[in-house]
Amino acid sequence: MTEPDEPTTPLSRMRFSWQRDQDQPDAPASERAPAAQADDVALPWDDESETTEATPARKGLERPAPPSVPDARRTDPDAWAREDLGELNDSPTARNGRERPANKQRRSGRSSPKGAPAAERRPAGEQPRAARQQASAATATALRPSAKGDFDVPMAGRRFSGGRGAHATLKVGLILTACLVAVGVVGYMAFALGLSAGRDNNYQLSKADIARYRLTTFPLDQAGRFAADYARICLTHDATPGAGDQREAQLSRYVSAGTDSRCGWNGQGSQTVLDASWTGESEPIDVPGYTGKSRMMTVRVLTSTGSRIVAVPVYVADLASGNGMRVIGDVGEMPQPTLATVPEAQPPAAVDARLGEALTQGEFFQQFFAAWGQSNGAALQRFVTPDASSRTTGGLGGSVSTPTIQQVEVFLPKGVDPSTPYNWKTGMVTQAWVWVSWQTPGVGSKATEVRAYRLQLVKTTEGTSPSQEWAVRDIRGGVPDIQGG
Structure with a gap:
């Protein structure tokens, strides 16, 4: 591959500082070629004629000062011919193995003198060593850091x-x-x-919180059930031979050592227990060894002879899990709860006797309770609203039968005078209390029971009779006693 036949600029003859040092590795600093000034390096604003006169500044740049050291190429035009040519090959192949045509020479910035012999002329593109050293020194001087902010160009591969x-x-x-x-x-x-x-x-409750809200870390529910189970066995009396031993074996699973294994019974008479439950009342036992882990649990026992209230001392070893329970003493008989005097109550509103009588005579309540008692869904659709509760649409499932309406009270809105007829409008809601007599289940049973209910009624439409205008939205059991109602 041949190089293009273009003139080389002075910048192509420039050598970096590290190349100059390689050319003279052993020569002392005093004997090395003097460094050319920066003016020997072709700058972008230089003319091809290489005049020494300063050119006007271009784009804010100024031409460097003229060199203080004379350039050998300018003082001695024959420097090209006097350099030793021994290191060059006589063949047309130049350095780096690249061929150049014999009849062409590379044009440089300064050509050989005219009239020189052909043997003394150098191949195209070659420069004498002294010129290369001077160009390298000039380049190093120009690129060396200075007060103006110049810097060195590092060797390839370095930082x-x-x-x-x-x-x-x-x-x-x-x-x-x-x-x-x-x-x-x-x-x-x-x-x-x-x-x-x-x-x-x-979160751990403090003692102040426990005292304020009457709370405790004692497992009351577990201890209450444990005390109720013990009271059921304790109050069951059976004088049949062998029944007493079986009773004592059952009691021994609950009591601790030293507690009466017969729970105070002498083995005479008989008594059965129908129900036993903890009343929710308890009292701490403040005895050394039991403090904090034992309470006196109050249990109500319903027996064949009547209701009994007993106190059962219960100890709990592990308060967190409720494990390790024992009855740690004898039970005590306690009085029945004190009965209170009930104050006189008033009805929630005035009674619309006219509407209640119309619904009763139109058999609205009779037909509704008949379908509701048997859980007849098809029949109930005629008497319930679309948004009726599940209690209303579910029914009793045939647990009782043959309902009979005993009493009905339909209440007016609050503040309405019951002495004048009231005109109910569509969408209005009221409450009705209904007492129903049911026949108890059983083959051939003639027993009846009266049960009371609270119904929420809604007027859904305008009809020819009140029984066609009203529907049941909700039903609940139980009616409070009202004096004078």
């Missing part, structure tokens, strides 16, 4: 020295520091989260 390298190091240091800080923050948060998760976050 800049100075501010750019320090700036890169600072960047790397800042990035690494930020990464370490982020890792530290994440690690601290993970440690704190794990530490908080390992703690017991269950």
